[in-house]
Every structure is written in C-alpha cells, then in structure tokens.
Amino acid sequence: MDIPFVDFRREYRDLKKEIFLAINRVIASGHYILGKEVEDFEQAFARYIGVKYAVGVGNGTEALHLSLLACGIKPGDEVVTATNTCAPTVSAIMHSGAIPVLVDADPLSYCLDVSQAAKKITKKTRVIMPVHLYGQTADMGLLIRLAEKYNLKIIEDCAQAHGAKYKNKMAGSFGSSGCFSFYPTKNLGALGDGGMIITDSKEISGKCRLLRNYGQKKRYEHDFLGFNSRLDELHAAILKVKLGRLDEWNKRRREIAAEYKSGIDNPHIVLPAQMGYAYHVYHLFVARVKSRDYFQDFLGKNGIQTLIHYPIPMHKQKFLPGPAGSGKSFPIAEELAKEIVSLPLYPYLTKKETGYIIKIINSYQPGK
Numbered sequence: 429m430d431i432p433f434v435d436f437r438r439e440y441r442d443l444k445k446e447i448f449l450a451i452n453r454v455i456a457s458g459h460y461i462l463g464k465e466v467e468d469f470e471q472a473f474a475r476y477i478g479v480k481y482a483v484g485v486g487n488g489t490e491a492l493h494l495s496l497l498a499c500g501i502k503p504g505d506e507v508v509t510a511t512n513t514c515a516p517t518v519s520a521i522m523h524s525g526a527i528p529v530l531v532d533a534d535p536l537s538y539c540l541d542v543s544q545a546a547k548k549i550t551k552k553t554r555v556i557m558p559v560h561l562y563g564q565t566a567d568m569g570l571l572i573r574l575a576e577k578y579n580l581k582i583i584e585d586c587a588q589a590h591g592a593k594y595k596n597k598m599a600g601s602f603g604s605s606g607c608f609s610f611y612p613t614k615n616l617g618a619l620g621d622g623g624m625i626i627t628d629s630k631e632i633s634g635k636c637r638l639l640r641n642y643g644q645k646k647r648y649e650h651d652f653l654g655f656n657s658r659l660d661e662l663h664a665a666i667l668k669v670k671l672g673r674l675d676e677w678n679k680r681r682r683e684i685a686a687e688y689k690s691g692i693d694n695p696h697i698v699l700p701a702q703m704g705y706a707y708h709v710y711h712l713f714v715a716r717v718k719s720r721d722y723f724q725d726f727l728g729k730n731g732i733q734t735l736i737h738y739p740i741p742m743h744k745q746k747f748l749p750g751p752a753g754s755g756k757s758f759p760i761a762e763e764l765a766k767e768i769v770s771l772p773l774y775p776y777l778t779k780k781e782t783g784y785i786i787k788i789i790n791s792y793q794p795g796k
C-alpha cells in the first residue's frame with residue numbers, strides 16, 4: 429500500500445462543487461483584491477474564534493510580523509519564543525527589528541516551556557510568542573500569569589492550531605493578537621498562501637489593516653510605512669467554504685490520533701501526549717523513536733511517507749543573531765530534533781490506511 433504524507437486530491441473531490449461555485453463567483457464579480465469575500469471571511473473567522481476583529485493578510489509569517497509592528501515593537505526589544513518551531517516564527521520577529529530570545533521545549537507538550545521562558549525575561553522583553561505546536565496550545569494559564577507579572581504582551585503563533593482550545597477557549601483568543609497561516613497543509617488551508625490576524629483590539633486591527641495595504645488610510649494617503657500583504661478574494665472565498673468543514677475535519681483528525689494511540693503498541697515508539705488542558709487538533713501526529721532514520725526508512729520501504737517537523741531547532745540556524753543562536757543549552761529541543769517523526773494524519777485518511785500504518789509500525793524492530 430502507498431500512503432503519501434497528505435493527498436489534497438481527496439479533499440478537492442469532496443468539495444469540488446462548492447469550491448467551483450466560490451471561484452466562479454469571485455471571477456464573475458470582477459473584484460479581486462480586498463472586497464466582499466475577504467470581509468465576509470474575516471467576519472466568519474472572527475466569529476468562529478470568538479473575537480471582535482480579523483484581518484486577512486498574505487501569509488502566516490506576515491500575520492506575525494504585522495502583529496508585532498502593530499503592538500509597537502521597536503528595534504532592540506526582545507521577544508521570547510520557542511526554539512523548536514519553524515523559521516517563519518523567528519524571521520517575523522527579526523523583520524520587526526526585535527531580538528528573538530529562544531526557550532527550550534516542554535518535554536510533554538513539546539510547546540514552549542513556560543518556566544524556562546520566565547528565566548529569559550529581561551528589561552528589554554516586550555512580547556512572549558507561544559507557538560501552539562502540532563495542534564496543541566502551550567500552557568496559556570501559566571503564560572498569562574507570567575505576562576501579567578512582567579507587563580508583557582502575548583502574540584500567539586496559531587499557524588498549527590486552527591480550532592485548538594485551551595480549557596475550552598480558542599487558540600488565538602488569549603493574546604493581544606493571534607496569527608494564523610492558511611498554507612495548504614494547515615488544518616484550514618488555502619489553495620496557495622494566506623494568513624489572518626485576530627484580535628479584540630480595535631487599535632491593533634486598525635493598524636494591521638493599514639500595514640497590510642501600503643500603510644494607506646484613504647487612497648494615496650499613507651500615514652504609515654506599510655507593506656503589500658493582503659489575503660486574495662479568491663482564497664478568502666475558498667477558505668470560507670472550508671471553514672464550514674473545519675470542526676468536522678478536526679474531529680476526524682482526533683479520531684485518527686485516537687486510533688493510532690490505541691493501536692500502536694511497540695516499545696520503541698513514544699506517542700505524543702495530549703495535555704489535560706488541551707483540545708488537541710492534531711495538525712501533526714508526532715511520535716518519537718531513537719533510531720529515527722532507520723524507522724523512516726523502514727516505513728518508506730513499506731510505502732508510508734513520513735516527515736520531520738523540525739530537524740534543526742532555531743538556536744542552530746545560521747540566520748539568527750549571535751546571542752540567541754550560540755552557546756545556549758536546549759536539551760529537550762535537541763533530543764526532540766533527533767527523535768521526532770510525523771506520521772500521515774489528515775481527515776481523508778481511511779480506516780484501511782490507518783490500520784495498515786499501525787500494523788507496519790507494530791512490526792518495526794530497530795536495526796543494529
């Protein structure tokens with residue numbers, strides 16, 4: 429059996445009719461940038477999360493970048509975030525002029541370890557940016573207490589957490605803003621790039637609206653140095669169709685995760701933990717195994733594609749400035765980087781396929 433990591437064609441076959449209608453509506457409208465479709469989707473997404481405002485932007489990286497600028501970050505300010513994330517979290521911080529201060533991972537949730545974050549706070553710290561990794565939030569209770577103690581803002585990286593909850597409250601609704609990506613692989617994915625900033629602050633949403641559109645208040649009046657970072661009408665129309673399916677898809681992701689957890693029984697494989705506080709939406713199902721390369725190769729030979737999210741933590745990446753990138757110790761993140769492996773998990777995976785994956789994993793024996 430051949431099982432790719434994800435097969436978008438299945439979703440397309442399911443949604444074909446509605447997506448075609450949405451695409452045709454946009455084409456026929458003759459209006460392709462910042463129109464009714466983006467407004468409608470922004471309102472629907474804000475309602476879904478339970479916040480007042482949503483601002484569609486070009487991608488998740490820009491959602492983080494514009495959020496940082498809108499909350500007044502200045503060159504030399506420090507932003508505390510996780511080292512075990514992907515590059516865009518940290519590049520958004522650096523593009524805002526701030527210095528990324530990296531924190532090790534919690535050994536259970538794999539999200540940023542809040543007790544480690546507390547040790548990294550200095551007079552220059554302005555923002556904590558938790559990354560709700562793999563579909564599960566960081567410990568927002570502890571994080572909010574820490575932010576209140578030092579008067580810090582929270583900007584949530586929700587690129588992997590559409591519909592995830594911390595104690596029944598939606599990811600993205602805790603911070604001064606929540607930042608989403610609609611990259612195609614995400615739990616809510618476009619047919620290209622897209623992103624969203626959500627917030628309860630009129631001021632932040634207003635600034636983000638200007639920043640995404642050349643800093644333009646009225647046509648040709650530019651109060652701010654802005655960018656071109658807009659969600660397209662076409663993507664907004666498609667995303668609105670898909671938003672209607674998000675809860676059902678997340679439920680299916682959780683069912684598949686439960687199948688893996690009850691079916692995989694191999695002492696060499698460590699399964700991911702679901703924290704007591706979390707409604708986990710399993711953007712990724714990340715297991716751990718000591719001889720990871722051998723395991724990946726074994727699954728590959730049996731037709732099962734796996735990926736690594738992520739093999740190199742940020743403190744080892746060359747684009748980071750010296751103080752954040754060298755001489756620091758991140759034992760948990762380093763261990764994770766060597767052992768983690770993401771199994772196929774997307775809503776259209778069949779029971780036959782998950783059964784096959786479980787059977788193959790249970791037959792795995794590490795090499796010598």
Ligand SMILES: Cc1ncc(COP(=O)(O)O)c(C=O)c1O
Pocket residue numbers: 487488489490513514516517559585587588608609610611621622623
């Ligand atoms: C944790 C995290 N942050 C930020 C991003 C950036 O999103 P985008 O690719 O839409 O710029 C991604 C997705 O790639 C991500 O997974």
